[in-house]
Amino acid sequence: MLNLTSLTKQYGALAALSAVSFEVAPGERVALLGHNGAGKSTLMKIVLGLIPFDAGQVSVLGAAPGSAQARAGVAYLPENVAFHPALTGEEQIGLFLSLRGESPARARDLLGRVGLHDAARRRIGTYSKGMRQRVGLAQALIGRPRLLILDEPTSGLDPVSRRDFYALLDDLAAEGAAILLSSHALTEVEARTDRIVILSGGHLVARGTLSSLRAKADLPVTLQITPAPGQEARLAEALPEAVRVGGQLHLSSAQGQKLAALARVAGLGAMVADLDLIPPSLEDIYSHFSRRDGQ
Ligand SMILES: Nc1ncnc2c1ncn2[C@@H]1O[C@H](COP(=O)(O)OP(=O)(O)OP(=O)(O)O)[C@@H](O)[C@H]1O
CATH class of the missing domain: 3.40.50.300 (P-loop containing nucleotide triphosphate hydrolases)
Structure with a gap:
């Protein structure tokens, strides 16, 4: 066409x-x-x-x-x-x-x-x-x-x-x-x-x-972790590289390390109330490719 x-x-x-x-x-x-x-x-x-x-x-x-x-x-x-x-x-x-x-x-x-x-x-x-x-x-x-x-x-x-x-x-x-x-x-x-x-x-x-x-962009995924009630400080200590966003912790992981990161969070057991895996957004991918030429 x-x-x-x-x-x-x-x-x-x-x-x-x-x-x-x-x-x-x-x-x-x-x-x-x-x-x-x-x-x-x-x-x-x-x-x-x-x-x-x-x-x-x-x-x-x-x-x-x-x-x-x-x-x-x-x-x-x-x-x-x-x-x-x-x-x-x-x-x-x-x-x-x-x-x-x-x-x-x-x-x-x-x-x-x-x-x-x-x-x-x-x-x-x-x-x-x-x-x-x-x-x-x-x-x-x-x-x-x-x-x-x-x-x-x-x-x-x-x-x-x-x-x-x-x-x-x-x-x-x-x-x-x-x-x-x-x-x-x-x-x-x-x-x-x-x-x-x-x-x-x-x-x-x-x-x-x-x-x-x-x-192709191979951008990191984010593990969005919700601490169990009263466990926020302990969880932050166990995951020192995680960033606090509201009441949650965001842990960034390379694509190839995703399963290892999941296993690590799963190993924290009762400290964790919930976990979501957030893939890179289209905006992230778009910025990645549009900036490649130094634009
Ligand atoms: N008639 C023209 N004469 C000279 N330069 C032009 C002309 N039309 C567009 N340009 C330039 O060419 C480039 C591409 O413009 P274009 O309008 O195609 O971009 P665009 O992706 O459609 O942008 P936008 O999202 O703002 O509409 C820009 O740098 C623009 O300034």
């Missing part, structure tokens, strides 16, 4: 993208992560054919970005999608359908698809941000796109709206659409995407499934 090979883009002396390669297959949801200025928007604009690139290859549905064939199958949802507040959802989507040469009567179907059936005849000015974002997605679904490019689609949405939004993306991916989305909300992409691509200073610094990135 989308193939990038050694994609390079310069803005004057600044290398916005340096030899970036990855692909998005049909039915796959890929998250593009990176700090401000990492090159995410530049990459999306190139894929959409909005700006030229300097070197490498870009194949969008087997065609050149921006070509008629690519444009026919690609949908884009910008971060801050704006609609005319006086139009109803149905009128707005109907208008876009007409522009694409399709029957405006399909508007209700599309709005139903994104959970806006009941609000279809209300003015968009009365919609919440989450509802407006869904109008944007309904618009993106016009013409049954095979590749969806979503620029921070859930920024500003509450947790329930985010969950609903991702459920919609799951359905689209299950139907075979390829999805590339950028996000700053790291914890949510963890459960909701198949693969992650991390850009840092225009370089691709990591790509893979979250579990493969976890293994």
